[in-house]
Amino acid sequence: MTTEVLQVIRSDGSVQKKLEPTLSEEMLRKLYRTMVQVRALDEKGMLLQRTGKIGFYVPSGGQEASQVGAVAALDAGDWLFPTYRDPGMALWRGASFREMLAHEFGCAEDRSKGRQMPNHYAFREMKYVSISSPIATQIPQAVGAAMAAKYRKTKEIVLTSMGDGGTSEGDFHCGMNFAGVYKAPIVFYCQNNQWAISVPLSGQTASESISVKAKAYGFPGVTVDGNDVLAVYSAVRQAADRARAGGGPSFVEALTYRMGPHSSSDDPKRYRPAAEEEEWRQKDPIDRFRNYLKKQGIWTEAWEKETWDGVRADLNEATKQVEALGPPTISSMFDDVWSSIPPVLQEQKDSLIEYLKKGELKDLGGAFPL
Ligand SMILES: Cc1ncc(C[n+]2csc(CCOP(=O)(O)OP(=O)(O)O)c2C)c(N)n1
Ligand SMILES: [Mg+2]
Structure with missing residues (x-):
């Protein structure tokens, strides 16, 4: 038996009509523009890292x-x-x-004040919870948040994302089991990008798919073409509706590919074949969606240029602004852990400030040491 893969947009941009979600033109344009933003941010992030302006970057090209x-x-x-x-x-x-x-620069305006790894964003007002470095640890946290929403009857649901590698962790199985038993309003969302750093999918699981694992925990799992934005949308929408209606968890596996290195510290040429990368380049998710928009009569050459030019101009402007901000104050390392600072730390803070005043410690460079 092999798991079926849901696809809405075929590679030439034509569509499987009965699966196509009804989305406004404005929404379709926003989907495309956001995908372009991700791709452009990647270009900028890798460039900033390679020119020594930031210490580390995690690209996500291919997974837009x-x-x-x-x-x-x-x-x-x-x-x-x-x-x-x-x-x-x-x-x-x-x-x-x-x-x-x-945040990437860990500069004075970074909400995490340079204390988190780069790419570990947190946006409280967007309910975008701070990224956990130890993979899959976000899964039990997410199940807990879903249970809280259920007890409070807020109608909020939770989506937790993970990689294929994350599904081999104990936290994955623990979270899935708990959510299944207690019908937590959650969508488990796996971006199966075929690799966990240098470990291929074949080294990760002997299951026919990742989504099939949901069956063992008593809830539905589907696999979709993760380079097809409308297939992903439809599957997650269905799972979200089910969670909101009290039906409990669902699992969605998106088949995709990490087109770049695992991070700026990785060289995938050392472990994966160029032919495989080329094969996936042909399945570029932005190209696929562009073909769809063309067939819908929405896409024009002028709009493409305007979108890319606008996004790149925004990025260049933001880079300039952020480069001028400088690092967080050194004494800020004493903030935010205690509601009122204990005497022993206050003493250390005072003595550090005294030391800095002498001017002997001028520039720490602010760079992440990787
Ligand atoms: C518990 C734990 N073990 C190991 C690591 C080191 N590590 C960081 S990312 C990664 C691979 C994760 O692969 P996957 O879940 O497929 O996500 P992807 O990077 O492909 O998006 C590993 C092993 C870690 N961060 N946490
Ligand atoms: Mg992976």
Whole structure:
């Protein structure tokens, strides 16, 4: 038996009519623009890292449809427990490049004050919960948040995202089991990008698919073409509706590909065949959606140019602004842990400030040491 893969947009842009969601032209344009934003942010992020301006970057090119299609299917008040490869979920909900780059630089305007790893965004007002570095630890947290929403009868639901590698963690199985038993209003969303750093999918699981694992926990699982933004949208929408209606959890697996390296510290040429990368380049999610928009009569060459030019101009402007901000104050490392600072720490803070006043410690560079 093999798992069926849901697809709405065929590779030439034609559509499986009976599966096509009804979306406004404005929504379709926003989906495309956000996917372009993700791709452009990637270009900028890698460039900034390679020129030594930021220490580290996690690209997500190839997974634009997976990120954006999923978040677009939720209500604005639903909770997100994402991974480091989900910047598109924040962009969809209105994060600005300035906020995102401030975080990458770990600069004075970074909401995490340079204390988190780059790409570990957090946007409280968007219910985009701070990324957890240890993979899959966000899953039990997300189930807990879903249970809280259920007890409070808020009608909010939760989506937690994970990679294929994340599904081998104990936290994945623990979260899935608990959610199944207690009918938590949650969508488990796996972006199966075929690799967990250098470990291929075949080294991750002997199951016929990842979505089939949901069956063992007593709820439905589907696999979709993750490079097809409308297929992702439809599957997540269905899962979200079910959760909101009290039907409990669902699992959605999006088949996609990490087109770039795992991070700026990785070189995939050392472990994966160029032919495989080429094969997936042919399935580029932005090209696929563009073909669809062309067939719908929405896309024009002028709009394409305007979209890319606008996004790149925004990014360049945000980069300039953020570069001028400088790092957080050194003494800010004493903030936010205690509601009132204990005497022993106050003493250390005072003595550090005294030391800094002497001017011997001038420039820490502000760079992440990786
Ligand atoms: C518990 C834990 N083990 C190992 C790591 C190191 N690590 C970081 S990312 C990663 C691979 C994750 O792969 P996957 O879940 O498929 O997500 P992807 O990076 O492909 O999006 C590993 C092993 C970690 N961060 N946390
Ligand atoms: Mg992976």
